[in-house]
Amino acid sequence: DQQVKQNSPSLSVQEGRISILNCDYTNSMFDYFLWYKKYPAEGPTFLISISSIKDKNEDGRFTVFLNKSAKHLSLHIVPSQPGDSAVYFCAAFLQGAQKLVFGQGTRLTINP
Amino acid sequence: DTEVTQTPKHLVMGMTNKKSLKCEQHMGHRAMYWYKQKAKKPPELMFVYSYEKLSINESVPSRFSPECPNSSLLNLHLHALQPEDSALYLCASSQWGSTNEKLFFGSGTQLSVL
Numbered sequence: 001d002q003q004v005k006q007n008s009p010s011l012s013v014q015e016g017r018i019s020i021l022n023c024d025y026t027n028s029m030f031d032y033f034l035w036y037k038k039y040p041a042e043g044p045t046f047l048i049s050i051s052s053i054k055d056k057n058e059d060g061r062f063t064v065f066l067n068k069s070a071k072h073l074s075l076h077i078v079p080s081q082p083g084d085s086a087v088y089f090c091a092a093f094l095q096g097a098q099k100l101v102f103g104q105g106t107r108l109t110i111n112p
Numbered sequence: 113d114t115e116v117t118q119t120p121k122h123l124v125m126g127m128t129n130k131k132s133l134k135c136e137q138h139m140g141h142r143a144m145y146w147y148k149q150k151a152k153k154p155p156e157l158m159f160v161y162s163y164e165k166l167s168i169n170e171s172v173p174s175r176f177s178p179e180c181p182n183s184s185l186l187n188l189h190l191h192a193l194q195p196e197d198s199a200l201y202l203c204a205s206s207q208w209g210s211t212n213e214k215l216f217f218g219s220g221t222q223l224s225v226l
Contacts, residue, residue: 032213043116043202043217044155089154093213098143098167100215102154 003027004092006103014111019077021106023090026071030092030101035064035075038087038105047088048075080110118203118218126226127193133221135186135203143208144186145215146178149200161186162208193225 005024013019021035031052036044050057050064050073057064063076077084090103116137125131135144143162147155160168161180175197177189186203200222204215 034214036217041200041220041222043118043204043219046214046216049214095213098160098162098208098213099157100145100213102156104154105152 002104003030004090004101004103006088006090006106008106009104010107010109012109012111013080015082016079019075019080019084019108019110021075021077021088021090021108023073023075023103024071025073025092027092027094028068028071029094029096031095032093033064033066033073034091034093034100035062036089036091036102037084038089044089077108082110082112084108085110116203116205116216116218118201118221120221121219122222122224124224124226125190125193127195129193130189130191132190133188133201133203133223135188135218136184137205137216138184139205139216140183141205141207141216142183143206144180145204145206146186146188147202147204147217149202149220151199155202159188190223193223195225198223198225 034049035047037047038044048059048062050066066073087105087107089105119134146158149155158172159178164180175192179187200220202220203218206215
């Protein structure tokens with residue numbers, strides 16, 4: 001029962017262009033969503049988050065969009081840089097259960 | 113200080129060994145977590161401690177035994193592990209009880225069970 005899904009295991013984008021990573025969830029009780037970036041053999045690093053009461057949050061080159069009716073969120077990175085190459089995890093937080101549930105991850109590769 | 117420190121970074125152990133993983137944070141967070149991550153899989157929750165008490169155990173086998181000596185420290189005691197327990201073990205911490213709970217992760221311990 002995968003409550004948070006990232007259907008694209010990998011994505012390749014040219015440097016300078018926009019990267020769009022997608023995430024779907026099934027549990028309408030999730031009240032907070034986060035994106036983490038991860039390099040091999042390291043812990044996930046927090047990137048950006050959004051509350052369920054908002055539809056957009058922006059931080060520099062990173063913007064997260066939330067569509068509650070579609071149970072869908074996306075992370076936009078613009079412009080993409082080589083250092084953005086990593087695995088990106090979408091995660092959803094269930095406050096009542098105090099649990100953070102991760103998606104399967106999307107490996108982003110930025111090509112020069 | 114926004115760091116979660118985990119030791120050791122790498123650990124190789126036999127199936128009859130007893131070892132411990134350690135985690136430390138000095139952010140004043142009252143919740144600490146253990147996650148397990150296998151290669152090419154997402155992190156999976158194992159245990160949650162809130163205010164030094166075990167609040168969530170995700171049906172983890174008893175060969176994994178967590179301990180929270182104080183609000184800054186979290187240990188994971190390992191005994192009689194199996195080769196399939198080889199994974200990256202991640203510790204995390206958070207404030208606990210906020211509506212916008214953000215988990216901070218350590219770099220993990222890469223565990224190999226022979």
